[in-house]
Every structure is written in C-alpha cells, then in structure tokens.
Amino acid sequence: MSPVVIDDLSHGLAHRVPEDVPLVQARIQNHRALSQAIDDYSITGVIHLAALKAAGESVDMPLEYYAENVGGMVDLLSVMKEKDVRNFVYSSSAAVYGTPAANPVAEDAALIPENPYGQTKVVGEWLARDAGVAWNLSWVGTDDAHGWVRLDVGAGEDGTCSFVSKESQDLGIVWNRESAPAVLSMVDVEDMLLAEGRFPEFVGSKGLFDANGDHNDGLRRGVLVAVPDDGLTGLISELVDGEAGATTYDYVRTWEAQGWESTLSVAVDATSGRVLATSLIERPA
Numbered sequence: 001m002s003p004v005v006i007d008d009l010s011h012g013l014a015h016r017v018p019e020d021v022p023l024v025q026a027r028i029q030n031h032r033a034l035s036q037a038i039d040d041y042s043i044t045g046v047i048h049l050a051a052l053k054a055a056g057e058s059v060d061m062p063l064e065y066y067a068e069n070v071g072g073m074v075d076l077l078s079v080m081k082e083k084d085v086r087n088f089v090y091s092s093s094a095a096v097y098g099t100p101a102a103n104p105v106a107e108d109a110a111l112i113p114e115n116p117y118g119q120t121k122v123v124g125e126w127l128a129r130d131a132g133v134a135w136n137l138s139w140v141g142t143d144d145a146h147g148w149v150r151l152d153v154g155a156g157e158d159g160t161c162s163f164v165s166k167e168s169q170d171l172g173i174v175w176n177r178e179s180a181p182a183v184l185s186m187v188d189v190e191d192m193l194l195a196e197g198r199f200p201e202f203v204g205s206k207g208l209f210d211a212n213g214d215h216n217d218g219l220r221r222g223v224l225v226a227v228p229d230d231g232l233t234g235l236i237s238e239l240v241d242g243e244a245g246a247t248t249y250d251y252v253r254t255w256e257a258q259g260w261e262s263t264l265s266v267a268v269d270a271t272s273g274r275v276l277a278t279s280l281i282e283r284p285a
C-alpha cells in the first residue's frame with residue numbers, strides 16, 4: 001500500500017511531498033477529480049487533513065471555515081461513499097474541547113469549542129461518526145450467516161419481512177432469518193419514529209414520511225441482520241449490548257429539488273426502536 005497526496009496547495013507546498021509520492025492538485029470539493037484519483041490510484045482509505053485551521057481567523061471568516069471544513073468534508077465523504085471507500089481517519093483538534101477543566105484532557109471530555117474553527121471540527125467528528133455507522137451497516141460477508149438485502153414491506157406487515165431483492169453489491173449474500181434476534185415489527189418502529197413529533201426532520205417533503213405518516217415517494221426500506229462472526233463483532237458491539245447479534249431497519253430516500261439531490265438515511269435498532277444514525281447528504285444534482 002502506498003500513499004497519494006491530494007492537496008489544492010492553498011497552504012501546502014508541492015516540494016514537501018516526497019518525489020516517489022504522487023501529488024494530485026485538487027480541492028476536496030472537486031468531485032470529479034477525487035473520483036478520478038480514487039480510480040487511478042485504487043484508493044482504499046483516506047486520512048483527512050485538509051482544512052482551514054487558524055482559530056482566530058475563523059472568528060472573522062466563519063462562513064469560509066464552515067464551507068471548507070464542513071462542506072468540504074461532506075463532499076469528500078460523498079465521493080468516498082459513491083466509490084465505496086470505507087476506511088477513514090479524521091484529523092480533529094484539541095480546539096473541540098475549548099478550555100478544558102483538567103489536564104491532560106481525556107478523550108471523552110466535554111466538547112465545548114470556543115470558536116468557529118473548533119465548532120467545525122466538532123461537526124467533522126459527528127460527520128465521521130454518523131457516516132461510519134451508516135456505512136458499516138451495509139457491510140456484507142461471504143457466507144449466508146449475515147448480509148444486507150432490500151425489502152419492500154407494505155404497511156400492516158410485521159418484522160418478518162419477505163425477501164425482495166439484494167443490493168447490487170451484495171450478490172451472493174442471503175439473509176438468514178434464523179440468525180436474527182427478536183425484533184419489533186417495522187410498523188411499530190415507524191410508529192415510534194412518528195410518535196409525538198419526536199423526529200420532525202423525518203416528516204415532510206425532506207423526510208421519510210409525509211404529513212399523514214405515509215411513506216414519501218422513493219423511500220427504500222431495508223433490514224440488516226448481523227450475527228457474531230469474523231469482522232462483524234466490532235460492528236455489533238457498536239450497535240447493541242450483548243453478543244446475540246443485531247438487526248437494524250434502514251431507511252434511505254433520495255430526491256431532487258431545486259437543482260439539489262438529497263439523500264436521507266436513517267438506521268434504527270430493530271430490537272428497541274432506538275435511532276442509531278441519521279445522515280442527510282445534499283449536493284448539486
């Protein structure tokens with residue numbers, strides 16, 4: 001495995017890149033260039049360092065900092081998602097802690113950033129975490145003990161969904177119903193999502209459901225069953241306590257409006273109805 005540097009050279013210096021390391025001069029917002037670089041160099045992982053980083057300057061230029069550090073990261077993650085690049089290391093900052101109460105600062109100390117720079121770094125942590133959870137859910141194995149399939153479950157049916165089709169990337173994978181822990185019915189889970197306006201962002205033209213609680217057009221629903229096995233143990237421990245395995249209901253909706261393509265993804269623990277991850281990615285159509 002060998003590194004490739006992608007840098008717009010807005011602050012970086014080309015001569016600092018070793019001669020035997022390829023340098024692609026591009027902004028992380030450049031979808032086409034990143035996509036091309038991923039193909040050209042068979043990139044399988046990204047260490048994300050590109051950012052504006054002057055805390056004082058960020059107070060005077062907050063929009064630039066959000067656009068670069070948050071917008072740029074969404075663009076980068078979008079290309080990675082499209083290209084199925086799943087390994088990601090994010091360079092956060094001590095600025096996420098603000099002025100910590102104690103030193104040394106523990107990893108799980110409260111995040112209390114004190115300037116726009118630190119705030120963009122916190123959002124970056126959220127982005128990395130949410131994208132990570134959402135994508136890992138589509139992890140597939142090569143045997144029939146776990147896998148990822150899409151199911152269209154009509155209203156009124158319960159969690160014992162009938163198989164409809166596999167995602168194209170999951171050829172050869174089947175869903176093993178016997179491996180699934182006990183789950184709530186999908187209808188119950190959706191009632192919980194809609195109950196008492198708990199998740200207003202899931203309702204309306206930019207949500208999963210319309211004002212009546214019916215599915216919005218284009219909503220896809222899926223079930224992931226993960227059982228303990230090589231490579232999945234870590235994922236399961238992130239999802240649930242215990243070793244029985246995990247089942248999640250996953251909702252994905254993509255729509256276009258006013259020149260933008262939006263994709264809303266929601267993952268719900270099917271045993272408790274707890275929302276595990278949401279992400280909304282918007283980009284020019």
Ligand SMILES: NC(=O)c1ccc[n+]([C@@H]2O[C@H](COP(=O)([O-])OP(=O)(O)OC[C@H]3O[C@@H](n4cnc5c(N)ncnc54)[C@H](O)[C@@H]3O)[C@@H](O)[C@H]2O)c1
Nearest residue numbers: 007008009010011012026027028049050051053091092093
């Ligand atoms: N320097 C520190 O003390 C420190 C501490 C904690 C975290 N960090 C984080 O580490 C990362 C790197 O910091 P650094 O000190 O090496 O900064 P740096 O400015 O030296 O490096 C950032 C690089 O990213 C490039 N870049 C910026 N925006 C870009 C874009 N949109 N597209 C492509 N390239 C772009 C710049 O040209 C530069 O080469 C940053 O994310 C920063 O927030 C730095």
